[in-house]
Amino acid sequence: MKQETVKAQMIETTYREAAKEAIRDAIKRDERVFLMGEDVGRYGGCYAVSKGLLAEFGPEKIRDTPLSESGFTGAGIGAAMAGMRPIVEVMTVNFSLLALDQILNTAATVRHMSGNQFGVPVVIRMATGAGRQLAAQHSHSLEGWYAHIPGIKVLAPATLEDARGMLWTALEDPDPVLIFENVMLYNMSGTLAADAGPVDIDKAAVRRPGHDISLITYGGSLWKTLEAATSLAAEGIDAEVIDLRSLRPLDDATIMASVAKTRRAVIVDEGWRSGSLAAEIGMRIVEQAFWELDAPIGRVCSEEVPIPYPRHLENASIPQAPKIVAAAKAVLGRA
Amino acid sequence: MKQETVKAQMIETTYREAAKEAIRDAIKRDERVFLMGEDVGRYGGCYAVSKGLLAEFGPEKIRDTPLSESGFTGAGIGAAMAGMRPIVEVMTVNFSLLALDQILNTAATVRHMSGNQFGVPVVIRMATGAGRQLAAQHSHSLEGWYAHIPGIKVLAPATLEDARGMLWTALEDPDPVLIFENVMLYNMSGTLAADAGPVDIDKAAVRRPGHDISLITYGGSLWKTLEAATSLAAEGIDAEVIDLRSLRPLDDATIMASVAKTRRAVIVDEGWRSGSLAAEIGMRIVEQAFWELDAPIGRVCSEEVPIPYPRHLENASIPQAPKIVAAAKAVLGRA
Amino acid sequence: MTVPADKPHLSREHMLALLKQMIRIRRFEEKCAELYTREKIRGFLHLYDGEEAVAVGVIPVLDQRDHIVATYREHGHALVRGVPMTAVMAEMYGKQEGCSRGRGGSMHLFDAATNFHGGNAIVGGGLPLAVGLALAEHMRGGDAVTACFFGEGAVAEGEFHESMNLAALWQLPVLFVCENNLYAMGTALALSESETDIERKAACYRIASEAVDGMDVVAIEAAARRAVHAVRESRKPYFLECRTYRLRAHSMFDAQLYRDKAEVEAWRHKEPIIRFQTWLESNHIIHADDVSRIQAEVDAEITEAVAFAEAGTWEPVGELTRFTYAESAPPPAR
């Protein structure tokens, strides 16, 4: 067929632009959709994701909020319950703690405890992660922590396609979906199909196939892990890299299929080590694929410390390619 | 020596009374200690732990607070920073989400980010757990979640000795300590040495020695796990039961020593399964004792659902002795 | 009893209806207390004894399309709103015929059919939600009102402040109804607020307000009419403080150490049912047999509700995790 030979037209863009395009597209598609959060309008978004949208859609659809994380997140939840499709932007996950009661005690519980009478189709976006030297109160990676909560879904777009495509699918979901955008990705540029659109949110993706070890990660750490995989390849180690994409629910099938093949795994996660998402994934592998493992599972997480300001200490706090390489080699007994 | 033959005089008491005695003792010992929280005074404490203390110590030392979890928890943190030794009572962990910003972004970070100039010797007590049919917004077990946070310590007294003894040690600690009291334990009665006092908080305890499998747990689940161990014994399975006591830091040495002996483990934890503390412990066993394992690790956690109200569904949501027995047998290949 | 001259609805029928609703709540809850001691009802049970005039005065003034957000002390609100007593009682039992499928219990009554958005057991937790329901209405250009009930204890929570500010700033149609019963569990108002005149809080956010005797159902109804009318016309929030009193314990676990018996007694003399009934009788609007007829009707309804709840069934354990998420999967991409 002719169409198969036609390559989709590609455009140069950035993660930030892709995220913006997703918001624009959603507002145009569905009149119930609007964006609300601190400085999303006049300021243009603290990471400039929504820059220009106020001019395009006006202050009702691009709603600046006061500094009231609990209040406006709760308002987004209420508006969703009443049939709207709000995109609530909490500037960063660090400030979302102020809204956590609304997220956990209301958004996550309402459908079940009302016996399925009410649902909360809200999407809550937040920036996450370290790397910009913003120190101890601005560098948390708590997406794995959120993944502990039944009743919500948690997404972590790592690629331009996902930054562009996950939002609409999340908005179509009848339940609350949290989207975590790693701060280090906003400037990432690359090419994206001009007609890129919604993507599924229920499958992990194998970003690099390999045979010797499974490196399982998501979000900002994906790129460090791919870099590590390249280094490993230079040493003759063929790593498979899995991008989880959805942190809740986790796509166990893709993880187990990879581990069944490679028989070894390292999990890379920017959360603090103890109680990290990496622990959950490791435990699932033990539960579901113990007999297929040829070695202990490794993990590369953040050090257990409030992230410090200086570059060298911040770098040392969070996962980096060399640490991933070392962890992989340790698991392979080649340390 | 004569003293060795003198048995400590024992008294009949309850977990609630032991916790109260600990508070009374601490206030008497150290004039910097005071208790603050919602309804700790006139009402007598929502679980009656502080009943009678207002009459004994007056409203400055037993300070009723308005419904302002973030405000008064933050005030406790500030008072601790200024040299006091506040015991902040948050009625239950469910409401502590409102105070989480103060706990994570201030209490847990101040010492590190101030370069050790300021510390926060606050103790925050809260009730945790399900079992009283209080439904989806009052039944969380989030102590494992708190154990993810570097900069704080997390304790879970399961016995009368620990209810009596952990508080003073926590108050002596120069850093923030959270104490989680399982709601189902308050009425537990038993005997306690009349002169019972402070206990260490850095070691897990082997509550039942055994050879065939390690059952690792804490808090309210300890008693269900011991019950399971008794059932297992009837079937000829000799389980070792470990009471973690401290959830952060975890006493890896005691866990690994047990697993090295039994070569099998089941972890029991009332948190929701995904991202549970059980996952962390399982992962640590894999990291530190993989080659000593004879079988996959099992875990018994809460179902991933907001806890429902009816007794039968609440029971089905959280760990119970028969599930622990079944998990242990599964790990032993005797399912 | 205040009886404003301009009351259009002050017919005998209407007054009987008000009385009946209050008696309905009172007797329903008395039955619940009894069922609690018989362990048919478990968990927390918060009675509305003494405060019935608030729900009865406010809720019937609302329209079918309006929204309601309540607290854990919400049996009265649900009943007056029209959630069938059978479904409420079955919910108290935890039976799947209950208005929340039995999963919520006393603190989490929900009913989509009457826009009854729960039953929230986090103090102050319903306030942002109400702002959101009103925001949706505002954005759709509808004229529904969202009535949000909460206790004076909730006023100390940050969520109160954030919600009041948002509603006023964005001019959202929220009717804030503060049920000031002078205590938050064992904490007297003076131990909770530096400014104990709760109505004044509204002015801090430039929200129109009124305080009303919360023991006087007629006064409350009149105030509620003004309030609902103001919200519906202005599309702005309004704050109604109802000054009332909780005559019973906070919940079933409360020794009431924090207040004098004499104080409770004094308030019992002001309680809304006897007060209204006495006034109606002394004005010859109703007769003794009206009351006995109401009681008989109510008792029959309660008997039916208990029978319904008793006959109800337990949700199968296999359905435990159902509806943690919606069952219809989201449509595939594109």
Add this chain to the structure above:
Amino acid sequence: MTVPADKPHLSREHMLALLKQMIRIRRFEEKCAELYTREKIRGFLHLYDGEEAVAVGVIPVLDQRDHIVATYREHGHALVRGVPMTAVMAEMYGKQEGCSRGRGGSMHLFDAATNFHGGNAIVGGGLPLAVGLALAEHMRGGDAVTACFFGEGAVAEGEFHESMNLAALWQLPVLFVCENNLYAMGTALALSESETDIERKAACYRIASEAVDGMDVVAIEAAARRAVHAVRESRKPYFLECRTYRLRAHSMFDAQLYRDKAEVEAWRHKEPIIRFQTWLESNHIIHADDVSRIQAEVDAEITEAVAFAEAGTWEPVGELTRFTYAESAPPPAR
């Protein structure tokens, strides 16, 4: 310029000191902005340009034993409080000779020696902390004051409400200093508060208050004297609103799309340093060479601070996790 008659400290020396402190902050921050573009300073950098009169007017009025809680826009506060400029600059560099061991950076200046409790980067996060510091003072019967600085944006946060209420309810010696610069990042006050007269918030909690021209260092100092005196004597909170303006971007990442250049220009004419200096000169209190001497002194101090920071050392990576917990283990049981 307001010069109240009853000013005991209005000596030439004192006025020179006020001027010098403002110039010190301004020039220090200008250097920081330059160092930021040279990537010597990283992360977020929030300048106080235009607002210097607030810290300079308030902080010297405090006693050595008093406590200070500040925000992420706190270089000025730290410098005026007496944290050595060398230590502040080294902190901006992230060097271990910095006042927070280099770990905090611009947003987290701490100094135990001067009771400077940080540098808090969570908007509103310092408010409950200040209440706690004051609670400790109250319980110990001391007479220290806790001064808590925050922006008008923080007023929308629940923590503001809870903290104001607690301080008033418990009568705690907190001086709340709201630096109302009309914007919270890009959000103008009118988009953030339904009641834009910030001083009025105090009355809602029965807290004594005053609003003052935040561009007039003398007026601020006079107001601060009244405020600190009131807190010290009454042991109750006090609310001081300083009406000021941020002349630069919110942080180094801010295109300032949300306000007109003309608005900024208009405010620049009111800025506190030139205003004070002009007034002092036109009243012949100071002379041109006083200013140049001050500038020379300040420049020398800055040069020294930069040299100190440049010469500073990086904390070894091996110490990364040090002081996550205290190093002295808690004493053994009993």
